[in-house]
Every structure is written in structure tokens, then in C-alpha cells.
Amino acid sequence: MTLILDQGPCLRTFPMVLTSLGPPEPHRMASQDTWTKKDLTGIEELSRPEIELLFRQADQFLPALAPGKGLDLMKGRTVVNLFLEPSTRTRTAFEISAKKLGAEVVSINTTASSLVKGETLRDTAMNIRAMGVDAIVMRHSSAGSARYLGSVLDISVINAGDGAHEHPTQALLDAFTLRQRFGKVEGLKVTILGDILFSRVARSNILCLSKLGAQVTLAGPATLVPASLKEAFPQVRIVHDLKEALKDCDAVMLLRIQHERQTTTHFPSLGEYTSQFGLNAERAAWLKPEAIVMHPGPINRGVEVESEVADGPRSVILEQVRNGVAVRMAVLHLCTGAISR
Structure with missing residues (x-):
């Protein structure tokens, strides 16, 4: 037929x-x-x-x-x-x-x-x-x-x-949430933290936020945030020190580790990733008072973020949903x- x-x-x-x-x-x-x-x-x-x-x-x-x-x-x-x-x-x-x-x-x-x-x-x-x-x-x-x-x-x-x-509607809702919280996206400093290399959410957010005039920082271990990303996205800043990545951002967008898309191990263990890049209450204190915490879900609690932060006053995760x-x-x-x- x-x-x-x-x-x-x-x-x-x-x-x-x-x-x-x-x-x-x-x-x-x-x-x-x-x-x-x-x-x-x-x-x-x-x-x-x-x-x-x-x-x-x-x-x-x-x-x-x-x-x-x-x-x-x-x-x-x-x-x-x-x-x-x-x-x-x-x-x-x-x-x-x-x-x-x-x-x-x-x-x-x-x-x-x-x-x-x-x-x-x-x-x-x-x-x-x-x-x-x-x-x-x-x-x-x-x-x-x-x-x-x-x-x-x-x-x-x-x-x-x-x-x-790409995951275009996730990026759109993330940018919409930023606009709702701050009244604009232009000029905001947004840190995307975690598995950038394998994340369609990261790619779409880099594109969307850049089009809207935000300043994007990519942060995480060098194996998941390689310097080569600058070739695809020359407008972003790449940082491998968590405190540096958080200290002046308006929003930090946390990403889970994309195990299903990785064919090799990019860090020794989840525990080691958490010890260096997991966002807990102590590290969240490095953020500006008005900075917000975002996550596209699903959340791996105790890995990229502790529950105290995910459910805390900075979190806009349910607003994103x-x-x-x-x-x-x-x-x-x-x-x-x-x-x-």
C-alpha cells in the first residue's frame, strides 16, 4: 500500500x-x-x-x-x-x-x-x-x-x-522560569553544572540562553566539561572549580550524570563526583543571596544535589515543572x- x-x-x-x-x-x-x-x-x-x-x-x-x-x-x-x-x-x-x-x-x-x-x-x-x-x-x-x-x-x-x-521545550521552560523570576534573561549569569558532554538539555539551554542574552558558564569535571566545548560554543565560559563557578551566578542549573549515554567511565565513582561537584548547603552558601537553583529532573538526590538544597528556598525546580x-x-x-x- x-x-x-x-x-x-x-x-x-x-x-x-x-x-x-x-x-x-x-x-x-x-x-x-x-x-x-x-x-x-x-x-x-x-x-x-x-x-x-x-x-x-x-x-x-x-x-x-x-x-x-x-x-x-x-x-x-x-x-x-x-x-x-x-x-x-x-x-x-x-x-x-x-x-x-x-x-x-x-x-x-x-x-x-x-x-x-x-x-x-x-x-x-x-x-x-x-x-x-x-x-x-x-x-x-x-x-x-x-x-x-x-x-x-x-x-x-x-x-x-x-x-x-536537543531538548528544546526543556530549555524554553528553563528560560521562561528565569524570566519569571528575574523579569528578564538578558544579562543574567547562568552556570550549568554537571554532565555537559552528554546532555541534550545543556546543549539546548546554551543555545536558548545565549540567544536571549544571558552569560553562560559550564562547570564540572574536565572529562564531562572538556575545553573542546568552546569550539562548538565559543560564547561560553568553562570552569572546573565549583566555587568559582557559583560565586557570581544568578542561577545554577544542575544536571544529572547521563549514564545511559556514556560508553566509558568519566570519573572514578559517583562518590568522588559528589565530593567535588555535588551541591550541598555549605556550597550553596557560595551563591549570591538572590541566586536560584534549577534542575530539569530527574534528580539524583545525594549525587548532584542534596535534598536540603533541592527542597530549600533557593530551589525553583517545581516552578520549572x-x-x-x-x-x-x-x-x-x-x-x-x-x-x-
Whole structure:
């Protein structure tokens, strides 16, 4: 059987929807007020005005996060969550985001898909598309997989993490949380601490924060934060001394050790990593009084961070989780709305 797609997506400008919060504040307005992308496959492809537009839209969706609240902007549409790697926060946040917008949601994991029978990713996606869905949110172990699907499908494709490449919605929600806390991202000093080498979250955050004018420091052991990272990201500062990395930052973003992506040992033991780079209460005192602690999850308590810090007054970890729903609502709404059939 041959599946014949439409001639391709016809893109139209899609205005931002305003809710009861009222119009955005004038100082937050960007020069671009329309969205034309059907896919979100990486931060690299976004401009600063597009990121700021998405944030303004997320602002308008915050009231819908209250229990019992929701919208019907995607009523009659169907979103498929195709998660081929483990996920709790991202998958659940996308499910809630789509439902808050009024969409139907179908979730598929690796064991429930025909990929285990030898079907290609393209055939899986084409069959899902043939069933009349409007968007696929995908997590996959291969870098570039979401961008590939976006190029062969005429529906929206949202990258929920592709190997060690990118995790765009995590970076967007992190930057949105910084903006919410400090009123801006421009000029902030942000330290990303931990396994930078294997982290898609780190890559997307470096790109997003840099586009928004933040100063990014990468910190951790030299094996996980090699000097060669400067070749890919010349704008960042690399530091291997924890006190130096923390002393003047506005936010420290902690990353777990990505054991599943490492093929060799990059430090003697977790205990040794914690002894040098784990964030405990004593080391958190090196931070400025107003500095915040962030983490994309899942947290390995007692490794990259102690519970006293993760649950303490500096922590905005649960704010990140909450903001992730509003940001993903904005992504789904804008991307699916950019397609005119």
C-alpha cells in the first residue's frame, strides 16, 4: 500500500491568543507577532523574537493551569505522544498541555509500537499520520530524528528529546522560569553544572540562553566539561572549580550524570563526583543571596544535589515543572495553528 501525503503544509501566520490576563506589557513586545513554524525540532532554528513570542503566549496560558481550568483552542484535534525513550515529566507535561487545550491525546511507548517488530520510524509516523492526527510529540534516541520526521510529514512534529542532540521545550521552560523570576534573561549569569558532554538539555539551554542574552558558564569535571566545548560554543565560559563557578551566578542549573549515554567511565565513582561537584548547603552558601537553583529532573538526590538544597528556598525546580505545562501549551498551540489544510 502506498500512502500519499498532501502536497505539503501550507503555512499561514498565526496570531497569539490572549486570555483574561490582558495584553502583554509593552516592554515585552517583540518585533515579530506571528508564528509560522509547524514544527519545533530544536532551539537552533528559533530566533530571539520567536522565543519571546512563545513566552508571551505561555504567559497567557498560566491561568489555565489551575485545577478544573482549560481551553478549547485544540478541540477536535489529536496529539500523539510517541515516546521511544523513558520519560515521566516531559511525557506527562505534554499530555496535560494538550488536554488543557482541549485536544485528544494518544500515548505510545517503545514496547507498544511496531518498531520492536522491525518497522521503520518513517513507516510508524506515516501510519500515525494516515489516521488523521494533528501532531506528533516524539522522544527518540537518535539525534536528528525529530527534524527528519518534520521534513517528511505535513503535520506538526515536536521534539521531546532526540539522543544527546536537543531538548528544546526543556530549555524554553528553563528560560521562561528565569524570566519569571528575574523579569528578564538578558544579562543574567547562568552556570550549568554537571554532565555537559552528554546532555541534550545543556546543549539546548546554551543555545536558548545565549540567544536571549544571558552569560553562560559550564562547570564540572574536565572529562564531562572538556575545553573542546568552546569550539562548538565559543560564547561560553568553562570552569572546573565549583566555587568559582557559583560565586557570581544568578542561577545554577544542575544536571544529572547521563549514564545511559556514556560508553566509558568519566570519573572514578559517583562518590568522588559528589565530593567535588555535588551541591550541598555549605556550597550553596557560595551563591549570591538572590541566586536560584534549577534542575530539569530527574534528580539524583545525594549525587548532584542534596535534598536540603533541592527542597530549600533557593530551589525553583517545581516552578520549572509547572511552567513546563504552559510553555508546551504554547508550543502545541502555535505549531499546530501554523498549518492550514
